[in-house]
Amino acid sequence: xxxxxxxxxxxxxxxxxxxxxxxxxxxxxxxxxxxxxxxxxxxxxxxxxxxxxxxxxxxxxxxxxxxxxxxxxxxxxxxxxxxxxxxxxxxxxxxxxxxxxxxxxxxxxxxxxxxxxxxxxxxxxxxxxxxxxxxxxxxxxxxxxxxxxxxxxxxxxxxxxxxxxxxxxxxxxxxxxxxxxxxxxxxxxxxxxxxxxxxxxxxxxxxxxxxxxxxxxxxxxxxxxxxxxxxxxxxxxxxxxxxxxxxxxxxxxxxxxxxxxxxxxxxxxxxxxxxxxxxxxxxxxxxxxxxxxxxxxxxxxxxxxxxxxxxxxxxxxxxxxxxxxxxxxxxxxxxxxxxxxxxxxxxxxxxxxxxxx
Amino acid sequence: xxxxxxxxxxxxxxxxxxxxxxxxxxxxxxxxxxxxxxxxxxxxxxxxxxxxxxxxxxxxxxxxxxxxxxxxxxxxxxxxxxxxxxxxxxxxxxxxxxxxxxxxxxxxxxxxxxxxxxxxxxxxxxxxxxxxxxxxxxxxxxxxxxxxxxxxxxxxxxxxxxxxxxxxxxxxxxxxxxxxxxxxxxxxxxxxxxxxxxxxxxxxxxxxxxxxxxxxxxxxxxxxxxxxxxxxxxxxxxxxxxxxxxxxxxxxxxxxxxxxxxxxxxxxxxxxxxxxxxxxxxxxxxxxxxxxxxx
Numbered sequence: 001x002x003x004x005x006x007x008x009x010x011x012x013x014x015x016x017x018x019x020x021x022x023x024x025x026x027x028x029x030x031x032x033x034x035x036x037x038x039x040x041x042x043x044x045x046x047x048x049x050x051x052x053x054x055x056x057x058x059x060x061x062x063x064x065x066x067x068x069x070x071x072x073x074x075x076x077x078x079x080x081x082x083x084x085x086x087x088x089x090x091x092x093x094x095x096x097x098x099x100x101x102x103x104x105x106x107x108x109x110x111x112x113x114x115x116x117x118x119x120x121x122x123x124x125x126x127x128x129x130x131x132x133x134x135x136x137x138x139x140x141x142x143x144x145x146x147x148x149x150x151x152x153x154x155x156x157x158x159x160x161x162x163x164x165x166x167x168x169x170x171x172x173x174x175x176x177x178x179x180x181x182x183x184x185x186x187x188x189x190x191x192x193x194x195x196x197x198x199x200x201x202x203x204x205x206x207x208x209x210x211x212x213x214x215x216x217x218x219x220x221x222x223x224x225x226x227x228x229x230x231x232x233x234x235x236x237x238x239x240x241x242x243x244x245x246x247x248x249x250x251x252x253x254x255x256x257x258x259x260x261x262x263x264x265x266x267x268x269x270x271x272x273x274x275x276x277x278x279x280x281x282x283x284x285x286x287x288x289x290x291x292x293x294x295x296x297x298x299x300x301x302x303x304x305x306x307x308x309x310x311x312x313x314x315x316x317x318x319x320x321x322x323x324x325x326x327x328x329x330x331x332x333x334x335x336x337x338x339x340x341x342x343x344x345x346x347x348x349x350x351x352x353x354x355x356x357x
Numbered sequence: 358x359x360x361x362x363x364x365x366x367x368x369x370x371x372x373x374x375x376x377x378x379x380x381x382x383x384x385x386x387x388x389x390x391x392x393x394x395x396x397x398x399x400x401x402x403x404x405x406x407x408x409x410x411x412x413x414x415x416x417x418x419x420x421x422x423x424x425x426x427x428x429x430x431x432x433x434x435x436x437x438x439x440x441x442x443x444x445x446x447x448x449x450x451x452x453x454x455x456x457x458x459x460x461x462x463x464x465x466x467x468x469x470x471x472x473x474x475x476x477x478x479x480x481x482x483x484x485x486x487x488x489x490x491x492x493x494x495x496x497x498x499x500x501x502x503x504x505x506x507x508x509x510x511x512x513x514x515x516x517x518x519x520x521x522x523x524x525x526x527x528x529x530x531x532x533x534x535x536x537x538x539x540x541x542x543x544x545x546x547x548x549x550x551x552x553x554x555x556x557x558x559x560x561x562x563x564x565x566x567x568x569x570x571x572x573x574x575x576x577x578x579x580x581x582x583x584x585x586x587x588x589x590x591x592x593x594x595x596x597x598x599x600x601x602x603x604x605x606x607x608x609x610x611x612x613x614x615x616x617x618x619x620x621x622x623x624x625x626x627x628x629x630x631x632x633x634x635x636x637x638x639x640x641x642x643x644x645x646x647x648x649x650x651x652x
Binding site: 007069075121124125127128129131132133135136137139143146147181262265266269273311313314315316317318319320321323324325326329330333 | 451462463464465466467472587633636
């Protein structure tokens, strides 16, 4: 139909290596980008700043985690702590008068260094033990932030972000904040797409599939695991900073608690491990479904169809959220990205049922 | 340094640690037979405390009948969890299984308080709240009884693994395929181990629920339980006992002296450090069996 291809048949290496080998995909990306850039023109401010903006930032953070979990196969249950390090570093640097551009890089480097220290500690182990080690990292970082007044500004304190400008554009009105988040999302998307088709990405995939086997064919597991932790934590740290500056405009330790880590892992899993579009689909799904479900139940209760207590209503997000994780793992382990991929493949070979290859 | 204070911290810490082992026992039981790390154990403890409260207060049953009913219900819950969730996960990567149990944990965390009310509830199992006073040392009565229950449960678990059924479970934990080939029903064995974990969750739920009230915070026991399991070794039952004592004592003595200086919350730090250091220096724990991996 709109792909008009009946399967993908490459005749030159250059087309096979392209980021978007199929012209229709490329055109779709351009349309999406144009829609995203023009969003402040046609979307009301409310939708822009409280739906589209957080979706972009959380999607970017989920994508950073997906690079580590999906492509390199290293589980991380403390990614919110990495983001917290980034957010706090950037805010302190910006308050000390460092230009915002440098503060963002500083946030990334700080998060990457601390993230890789914990990563290096956990490199001897994998699977479940890695989960536990990163879980411990989450608690340690949380505690340090809360209990060191120089970082958190005292117990129960909220640090407001100072007024900053990025590349001479002051980040003040909603549109500017939105463009900041969009720019970061585009950078990370391009980076991850390109990592996936370089030797670095292929080395990470080899490590994910079996690290001993990768070592046998000459991929140094230690180096690449550490690099994966470093890259992913860098991106996560900057995402945390972007989240603090563009969305919350203040930081408290609770914004980066253990629940947020689980939420990020859920985004990656629901979206599909290692998939770029999946990270954003998953972020949207995990952010929106509990809200929609709660509203739907509240609406039905208001109509008198259901009889639910306000107490049950308050716990629906948690249940929805656990149910989502269980449901996706049981019925579609590859996540929303796989569903999208199935639909895309169907239309790619349309009007035929299958391709030869 | 005040010796009495130290000894009090030591004893109460040790007793708390044994009560942590009660939660940790369920994780080990499941891991030992199926290799599944059960991160839903915290929520299972919470749910069993809710069940005991529900049977005792909403149906008005005597507390011990309520506990017995909860044991039956949690055994059934364990069997169901295996049948509906875990059986479909055979052969999936570990991250999927970890996330499945974590999803179950989150779901139950919403379900219990959602249906039965989030306000803390309490039930009375007839333990005097007056501490036992010995010299100038105060020993918490609930902790003492909890520790005894924990020791008994661990002893029972050790004995159980010597019975015919326990031997089957050990065979299953060694090798699923080999167990199938000699006619052991691996699925049923794993189901039974989940049921047993549910029963040990009831013991933990009753002790902790009567101590600190029944609400969602009971599921936070998961974190110290994980530390106990990692330190003792994921597949070692007597490891649970020893590691429980260590985690409890360190988690009581160190905060007892450090908390006044840094302002609280050191217990989680100690727990995290125990997890982290164990993983760095001896990932398979004190008594655990080291995995040898083949390509």
